[in-house]
Amino acid sequence: MNQKADTPERAAERRQLDHTLERIEANLAELEGRLADYAEDIQAQKEYLWTSRDEMDHIEKISARESIEQAVMTGDNALARRRKLEKLRHSPYFGRFDFARGGKAEPVYIGIHHFHDDLAGVSRVHDWRAPIASLFYDYETGPATYESPEGPVAGEISLKRQFRIKGGEIELMIDSAVHVVDEVLQEELSRASDEGMKNIVATIQRDQNAIIRNDEAQALVIQGVAGSGKTSIALHRIAYLLYRFKDSLSSEDILIISPNQVFSDYIANVLPELGEETVNQVGMEELADELLDGQYRFESFFEQTTALLEKDDEAMKARLRYKASPDFLTELDRYAGHVEANRFAAEDLWIARRLVPAWLLEEVFRKHRHLPTNERLKQVSWEIERKIGNQYNYDLEPEERKQLKAAVKTMLRQATLRETYKGFYDWLGRPELFRTASRGRLEYADVFPLIYLKMRLEGVRSRWREVKHLLIDEMQDYTPVQYAVIGRLFSCKKTILGDAFQSVNPYSASKAEEIRRVLRQSSCVTLNKSYRSSLEITRFAQRISPNPELEAIERHGEEPAVLKARTRKAELATIGELARDFAASEHNTLGIVCKTQKQARKVFEALESGEHGDFERLQLLGETSSAFGQGIVVCTAHMAKGLEFDRVIVPEVTAKNYATDMERNLLYVACTRAMHRLALTHAGPLTSFLDSA
Numbered sequence: 001m002n003q004k005a006d007t008p009e010r011a012a013e014r015r016q017l018d019h020t021l022e023r024i025e026a027n028l029a030e031l032e033g034r035l036a037d038y039a040e041d042i043q044a045q046k047e048y049l050w051t052s053r054d055e056m057d058h059i060e061k062i063s064a065r066e067s068i069e070q071a072v073m074t075g076d077n078a079l080a081r082r083r084k085l086e087k088l089r090h091s092p093y094f095g096r097f098d099f100a101r102g103g104k105a106e107p108v109y110i111g112i113h114h115f116h117d118d119l120a121g122v123s124r125v126h127d128w129r130a131p132i133a134s135l136f137y138d139y140e141t142g143p144a145t146y147e148s149p150e151g152p153v154a155g156e157i158s159l160k161r162q163f164r165i166k167g168g169e170i171e172l173m174i175d176s177a178v179h180v181v182d183e184v185l186q187e188e189l190s191r192a193s194d195e196g197m198k199n200i201v202a203t204i205q206r207d208q209n210a211i212i213r214n215d216e217a218q219a220l221v222i223q224g225v226a227g228s229g230k231t232s233i234a235l236h237r238i239a240y241l242l243y244r245f246k247d248s249l250s251s252e253d254i255l256i257i258s259p260n261q262v263f264s265d266y267i268a269n270v271l272p273e274l275g276e277e278t279v280n281q282v283g284m285e286e287l288a289d290e291l292l293d294g295q296y297r298f299e300s301f302f303e304q305t306t307a308l309l310e311k312d313d314e315a316m317k318a319r320l321r322y323k324a325s326p327d328f329l330t331e332l333d334r335y336a337g338h339v340e341a342n343r344f345a346a347e348d349l350w351i352a353r354r355l356v357p358a359w360l361l362e363e364v365f366r367k368h369r370h371l372p373t374n375e376r377l378k379q380v381s382w383e384i385e386r387k388i389g390n391q392y393n394y395d396l397e398p399e400e401r402k403q404l405k406a407a408v409k410t411m412l413r414q415a416t417l418r419e420t421y422k423g424f425y426d427w428l429g430r431p432e433l434f435r436t437a438s439r440g441r442l443e444y445a446d447v448f449p450l451i452y453l454k455m456r457l458e459g460v461r462s463r464w465r466e467v468k469h470l471l472i473d474e475m476q477d478y479t480p481v482q483y484a485v486i487g488r489l490f491s492c493k494k495t496i497l498g499d500a501f502q503s504v505n506p507y508s509a510s511k512a513e514e515i516r517r518v519l520r521q522s523s524c525v526t527l528n529k530s531y532r533s534s535l536e537i538t539r540f541a542q543r544i545s546p547n548p549e550l551e552a553i554e555r556h557g558e559e560p561a562v563l564k565a566r567t568r569k570a571e572l573a574t575i576g577e578l579a580r581d582f583a584a585s586e587h588n589t590l591g592i593v594c595k596t597q598k599q600a601r602k603v604f605e606a607l608e609s610g611e612h613g614d615f616e617r618l619q620l621l622g623e624t625s626s627a628f629g630q631g632i633v634v635c636t637a638h639m640a641k642g643l644e645f646d647r648v649i650v651p652e653v654t655a656k657n658y659a660t661d662m663e664r665n666l667l668y669v670a671c672t673r674a675m676h677r678l679a680l681t682h683a684g685p686l687t688s689f690l691d692s693a
């Protein structure tokens with residue numbers, strides 16, 4: 001039933017919607033009144049506190065302040081409810097199903113937020129995260145069961161209906177008896193992109209729902225093909241967990257490790273749209289810098305990838321490959337054990353003419369291996385002093401205490417962390433595997449191994465220790481050592497997602513299985529259905545990096561175009577033409593995705609020069625960019641990871657520019673960013689990756 005004509009069902013739904021909207025308005029009006037009362041009350045209490053402050057004693061003042069705080073909190077809750085009701089006013093729900101538990105079927109409406117009609121004392125719309133709402137995502141008509149806090153509830157769904165309601169009007173209404181590869185989803189996917197990532201509550205698919213609502217896995221590893229909704233699902237999962245565990249989990253307890261600032265900005269809107277606060281986000285490099293107390297300068301992941309693309313340095317590749325291998329972690333562990341066993345050369349010690357045997361010093365030192373080195377030495381001295389006290393019934397004089405501390409300190413074989421780390425490669429008999437990057441910095445591949453060693457030998461400080469749920473996106477770009485550090489640092493639950501086919505740096509990439517080996521107690525799920533791109537674009541990208549498991553959504557668009565130009569200048573003119581065509585279209589975002597930053601800069605400069613037209617919203621993304629915007633975005637495939645655009649242009653798809661496996665991956669990432677249109681340009685022999693495309 002799709003027709004706009006006013007069928008009896010549609011008319012009934014229209015009445016239902018009007019009624020719901022009236023009830024929302026009534027609740028809002030009542031809330032406005034209460035808010036005004038709260039404001040007045042708070043003001044009056046403040047005035048009273050101020051004018052009576054001289055007559056009040058300390059206890060009375062505290063109690064008056066507490067009463068004001070309480071009133072402010074009540075007011076804040078009312079404000080939050082108002083925000084939700086105002087949102088519901090535009091679109092109170094997107095789904096309905098009629099569910100019978102034995103008796104008569106009752107309609108259940110599902111929306112982005114719960115709407116409890118406080119004035120009538122009834123729930124009119126259920127939050128999409130409520131237990132009963134899972135029926136909407138998991139079943140069509142027929143027998144159905146959901147898990148309530150009291151146990152499973154079985155019944156029968158007799159009707160399932162989807163809506164698109166905007167500005168209080170029903171734009172679309174569809175009954176679905178069969179599975180939801182439906183028109184609503186198709187419509188959602190064919191629309192032009194938004195400012196950033198959007199919520200997908202109305203069209204979450206069954207397998208996606210299972211991931212969102214999985215609240216058991218200690219570490220959930222999601223391997224999903226490009227455009228399978230991994231990032232969207234991960235964010236909806238966070239919103240779900242915040243709802244499900246609202247008494248013990250708040251947005252401050254959640255941390256996202258995100259690939260870069262632009263990505264952080266791109267996803268920043270999803271949680272607020274779902275009615276939750278934004279959560280903390282940190283980049284791997286920022287995390288590394290914190291764990292190293294800002295004491296080491298190091299190359300960035302972006303620089304490492306750029307160096308790999310710009311220099312064909314076999315020795316560097318060998319270093320990266322080794323440091324990303326599971327073997328490396330095993331060896332590093334052995335080395336840490338070796339250093340630990342040999343770093344404290346205990347000797348018999350005479351203090352105040354009393355003997356402290358070497359074995360005792362050794363034993364006490366071992367016992368405190370979890371402490372940072374300085375703390376540990378302090379602890380050894382203190383404990384030995386206590387033992388002298390007990391054993392010999394003698395309290396050390398200040399001078400003797402100093403001697404003890406100095407003697408314990410000299411037993412430690414002092415070496416800086418960097419020296420100890422460098423020593424690993426000598427110990428291994430492969431000193432060539434340690435190289436310094438430009439300006440004396442550490443190579444990026446050495447940063448996390450160094451942190452790992454620090455964790456094992458000295459301990460680290462981190463402001464993230466209290467995190468209760470960790471989300472890691474683009475998991476394929478992190479090595480086993482990085483996961484080992486993460487595993488030690490975060491004992492909380494984790495959601496880890498990515499796609500092995502989209503590694504921008506294959507020399508240090510991880511697959512789901514490898515991650516699982518490092519992070520114990522993890523479970524793995526796979527998503528093979530791709531939603532982002534039209535069927536034509538997905539098929540085209542599949543020829544670059546075939547994945548037989550991938551299932552493309554049946555949504556049609558234009559065939560991707562491979563455009564040959566005679567010269568480089570002519571190629572830039574073609575890009576200019578495509579950009580002008582975009583600017584005149586209904587689309588909002590165009591990504592021009594290049595292989596390297598240098599290439600991106602050239603295209604950007606050509607478009608900025610005005611020679612090819614006047615482009616209002618034109619942006620070049622670099623390593624330090626922090627915002628994702630609409631218009632034309634010129635960037636590298638590395639930066640484009642995780643993002644999507646209505647249209648994508650991939651310049652310089654020549655045999656020279658796209659030749660290695662790494663370049664094949666980058667080309668794949670670039671093409672899979674396109675939702676509706678894709679064009680590739682070249683002024684030289686075409687890359688063989690597109691031969692069959």
Ligand SMILES: Nc1ncnc2c1ncn2[C@@H]1O[C@H](COP(=O)(O)OP(=O)(O)OP(=O)(O)O)[C@@H](O)[C@H]1O
Pocket residue numbers: 185188189198200203204205208224225226227228229230231232233498499502531532641642643644672
């Ligand atoms: N169930 C769904 N309903 C509507 N849209 C969906 C659904 N699942 C995914 N999408 C859309 O598909 C696109 C890709 O989603 P997302 O970016 O989360 O995928 P991804 O797997 O993280 O992609 P990639 O790995 O390629 O970066 C987004 O536009 C998202 O809104």
